[in-house]
Amino acid sequence: MTFSILMYDRETGSFAAAAATGSLCVGGWVLRGDIESGLVASQGTAPSTFWRDDVLRRMYSGDRAEAAVAQVTDADPGRGHRQLLALDRCGDTGGFTGMQSVNYAGHMTDRDLAIAGNMLAGPQVLMAMHEAAEGEYATLSDRMLAVLDAAATVGGDARGLQSAALLVLSPERPPLDLRIDYSDDPLPALRTLCLRAHRSPYYDWLTEVPVLKDRYRAVLPDAS
Incomplete structure (x- = not known):
């Protein structure tokens, strides 16, 4: 159904x-993040938004990703139908793929990197994503878009794609949270949206809003 990184x-x-799926609204369902906690992707045939939010809270409180994933998934008798990735603020990762996930399903976790998918064309999708993630790119957005493209090129979601999402969290910039909730070709649409966001006349305004490194940043009145 879904692949994510x-x-x-x-x-x-x-x-x-980033994530893409053969159904609607992957950004709203799957991805969550907090610059002070890390990232979570919760997906599967019966994805749990509680998993997603509980793991983020645990990581914010200081739990490492692997421990947070284990605590949340072990307590859920429906876990066989769900899949979860987590990456904490230290770069540690954790993952879970339920035994009842629709094949092909699996996940890969390394330091600073976690990848998962279900109802995929095959294991080559995860391998292609991993390889693409290790390439050289100008920005993190470019890297994520390339990973989604690589997955789609080798089969991606076995049903095709309808939605895609991108989330970038930086200590020096406001969050970039872009979503294509429905499209016949969501990956090019997401790339176009990303380009337009960076070229928008409002882009300079983002230098004035609070960020992690300056929580009180604002436009100061002219003292003259």
Whole structure:
């Protein structure tokens, strides 16, 4: 049904996530993040928004990703139908794929990187995503878009795609949270939306709103 990636850029302290699916509204269902907690992707045949939010809260409180995933999934008797990825603020990762997930389903976790998918064309989708994530790119947004493209190229979601989402969290910038909730071709649409967001006349305004490194940033009145 869905493939997703979570990534931490140790050099900049930024987080990035992306997901795509053969149904509607993948951004609203799957991805959540907080610059002070990390990232979560909750998906599957019966995805739990409680998993997503509970893991974020645990990581904010200091739990490492693997421990947070284990605590949340072990307590749920319906876990066989669900899938979960987590990446904490230290770059540690955790993942879970339920035994009743629709094949092909699986996940891969490394330091600073977590990938998962279900109802995929095959294991080659996860491998292609991992390989693409290790390439050289100008921005984290470019990296995430390339990962989604790589997954789609080798089969992606076995049903095709209808929605896609991108989330980038930086200590020096406001969140970039872009979603294509329904499209016959959501990946090019997401790329176009990303380009327009960066070229928008409102883009300079983003230098005035609060960020992690300056929680009280604002436009100061002219003292003259």
